Every structure is written in C-alpha cells, then in structure tokens.
Amino acid sequence: QQACYAASAVGYLTGRPGVCLVVSGPGFLHALGGMANATINCWPLIVIGGSSDRNQETMGAFQEFPQVEAGRLYNKLSVRPSSLEVIPAVIEKAVRTSIYGRPGSCYIDIPGDFVNLQVNKSSVKYVECCLPPPISMAEHSAVSKAASILTLSKQPLLIIGKGAAYSHAENNIRKLVDLCGLPFLPTPMAKGVVPDNHPNCVAAARSTALQHADVIVLLGARLNWILHFGLPPRFRQDVKVIQIDICAEELGNNVRPAAILLGDINAVTKQLLEEFSKRSFKYPSDSKWWKKLRVKMKDNEERSKGLALQKSLPMNYYTVFHHIRELIPKDCILVSEGANTMDIGRTMLPNYYPRQRLDAGTFGTMGVGLGFAIAAAMVAKDRAPGKQVVCIEGDSAFGFSGMEVETICRYNLPILIIVVNNSGIYTGLDANSWKEVLKLGNPAQYVPPVSLLPNSHYEEMMSAFGGKGYFVKTPEELQNALKASVTDKQTPSLINVMIDPQSERKKQEFPWLTRSNL
Secondary structure, three states, rough: HHHHHHHHHHHHHHHHOEEEEEEOOOHHHHHHHHHHOOOOOHHOOOEEEEOOHHHHHHOOOOOOOHHHHHOOOOOOOOOOOOOOHHHHHHHHHHHHHHOOOOOOOEEEEHHHHOOOOOOHHHHHHOOOOOOOOOOOOOOOOHHHHHHHHHHHHOEEEEEOOOOHHHHHOOOHHHHHHHEEEHEEOHHHHHHHOOOOOOOEEOHHHHHHHHHHEEEEEEOOOOHHHHHHHOOOOOOOOEEEEEEEEHHHHOOOOOOOOOOOEEHHHHHHHHHHHEEEHHHOOOOOOOOHHHHHHHHHHHHHHHHHHHHOOOOOOOOOOOHHHHHHHHHHOOOOOOEEOOHHHHHHHHOOOOOOOOOEOOOOOOOOOOOOOOHHHHHHHHHHHHHHOOOEEEEEEEEEHHHHHHHHHHHHOOOOOOOEEEEOOOEOOOOOOOOOHHHHHHOOOHHHOOOOOOOOOOOOOOOOHHHHHHOEEEEEEOHHHHHHHHHHHHHOOOOOEEEEEEEOOOOOOOOOOOOHHHHOOO
C-alpha cells in the first residue's frame, strides 16, 4: 500500500508515472488504495501485478483473484497482455493513458506462467515511447467571453487547484494575478503555485472570499467537497463561474459555468494573459471588496496568532505550528496528514514554491504520509539534492504507516517526521484521565474509541532503526529538536510533540464543515 502511494506521488511530482510492482491476490488488493487515490487525485501511476497461471483459472489457484476486472473500477486502463509479444505495446499504452487527458492510474496484469515463457525476439512488437501529452487550448471566443465577465466583476476571485500545479502553470498564473490585481485562493495542494505570502493571497479569509465573490475563476480546481460543491450557503446563489479544466466531463459539474475554457491550465492561462494585455484591466486595490477581505484576513490572523503565542502547557496546535514555521526551511517539501493536524497545519504553514505540499488530497486518504514523504525524498535526491522533506503527522495518521520509518532509515533519506501527539483522533485523554477510565473496568468497554494510549513514545521507533528521536513537551524542547533536525540533514529524525489532548481548531463560522477535513 505504501509503495503504491509513493509511486503515485512520484507521478504528481515528476509528471511521469511512478511504477508499483505487486504480487497477486492480497498484494494487488493492498495496492487498490493507491490506485484509487491516484485516479481521484488525477495523478499518473502504473501498477504491474502478478497473477495466477492462466491454466489454473477457476481451479482455486494460489492467490487467484479477478484482478483485471477489479482493477477497472479504480483505473483508467486495466489490462492483461494477450501474449509476451505485445507487452511493449501494452506498456506504451499504459504510460500514454496515465498522462494523456486527465491523468490517472493504469493496471497491467502479468500471469505467473508468463515469467518462464520464451518467444522469438523477432516476434516481439517493440514500439517507441509515447510523445509528451498534447497541449490543448481553449476557443478564442471562450477566452474573450471569460475576460469580459471578469472585467465587469465587482468581487472577483481566482481559485487555484492542484491541476494548475501539475500543469506547471505557476509563472503564468503569477503574471495573471499581478497584471489584473486579483485576489486568489489556493486549494490545499495548490499552495505555493503563487507564494502564500503574496499580498493577493486571501487564504486567511477563505470563507468570506467564497461566500461573497460574484465571479470565480477555477484554475484546475473542481467544485467538489473541498469547495463545498460551489453551492449556497458557502457560495452566492448568483455566482458566475469561469471554469478552466483539461477534462471536458468536469465542465458544469454542480454549477453551470458562465464560461467554459477547455484546455491545459498553463496554456489557457497564457491565453487569458494575452487577452488582458489588450484590455489594460486592473482590479482596483482600494475597492470595497479588497477592504472587506483584508479586514477578515487581519481578524483571522490575529486570532491564530493569539493561540500561537499562548504560554500554557501542554501546548496547543497553534503554538506547535508557530515554532515549526519559524524553523523549517522555506524550500522544504511539506507532507501533511491527520485530522486537526493537517487542517490547522494548512493554515499555519506557508508554501512558497509549487508542488511542495502533499496531503490527504481529494480522496481524503489517511495513511499516505510516509509513503508520500519517501517519494518526495527520492525525487528530490535526483532533482534537488539537499532539499529536506518535513512530514507532519497526527498521531492517529502516523499509525497507518509508522513502520515505513525503517524504509526511511534503510535508505538514509533526508526526512524529518513531526508527530503532533494529542493521544487520540481529534481529542484524547491525558495520563490521569486514562487511569481514571481504567478504574471503571475493561478498557475495550470504557475507553473512548477515539482515544489512543497517552504519552506514546513514537520517537523510539526512529531511534530503533538508527535515526534520531526526540520527545518534547515544551516550546523550548521543540525549538531545540527542530534546530538539531534541520541542521543534520544526513540523519532521519522524528520529533514526538506532546500537546493538550483537548486542543482543537479555533471556532469556525461553519462548524458543520470541519468533518469534511477528515
């Protein structure tokens, strides 16, 4: 499962499919999570799975399972080569399918009896590697219409999705933001396409921006649960949506667009730039809309700052993230998963560069953290030696893939894991409360199902495999552990940060939506 998550992250970070090799039956089934996660996130992936011998089908063969049929539900392509001779053509089709159009996962099934078969080399159908994905552009009339709608907007908003990050559209989107003076809001993995510290970033006023914008430009973002489907009460009833997407089937989902621009995000953004360069449009920075957004941003930032500077012990989430933000490298790759840990971390930890944040994504998948971190470290090793990966985990999220600490130490990867430990899922019990509950009787009957063992020493797992582990309870201990871990890039580290088991997010305007961040 972790190998499949890692391979999918390689696909997102490089634009070429990572490849995961799995055994038959249960091995294939464990990889389904990674296949589904890749397809729903629109990341290229290829999974190659062994399967039972063809002449043993329906006989109850070892690990026999209808893998090709099962794979069709989770993949863009699920296929078994009909012979050894056609394997190169099948591989080429899988690579091409995974990266053309909307990216996704592909599965190739290799029966066990193929392994020892022999064929005449001259009969093998070799094919050339596929060409890079074709770059499609929007119709000129659609671009012109979108520009006209945006020009007349009183309260515009750009929403940048991870499709823009995958498309490497950062330079053109930054130019569009600067040229037109538009406020923008990144979705979680689009953070850094335009730096979070850009003055036009309104992430700190997310709810206000979404609820009151009259024209929204979707740049590679989908109106799914992450954006509340584009529907009231989180959006205006009469909001005009300009939708830019590479997938025609996505256009019009949940909200009928005022303008549709079908094409590659980077290419279409360039078309918009060219159109606006003719119109000399600049949204006024002193408008009532900007003033409203800035007031809300300041209010939310001050509330978060107040929580971050609290001196009480145990620490809360905001205090922990405040110190992490101050000490981790600005160019590190951030991996984040958990409930409150991921949600609060998204607001507290800025990203300055594209494709340097990986999290639970569109599928909301828990358990991806260490696999993603390993993939990011391996890609960085090839493309940006010296870059550090910081993986921030909730304690429950860490439980899904904690043994990958051994993989990290085995390959001596430059990964810093920070476990934000509240002894539970959302909330837990402190040591004293735990003892009181145990007095009631059988723990299976009386311990709340969201509670984990208090004061669990996850850092000892890292130490056991040769890395460095830190158990911290105070801001000073956290600062010292962070400084040591960031300085020593040659040794993997794990900082186990104990926080108040009852620590929560600051109160939300729409508390019923917090469950969507699981």
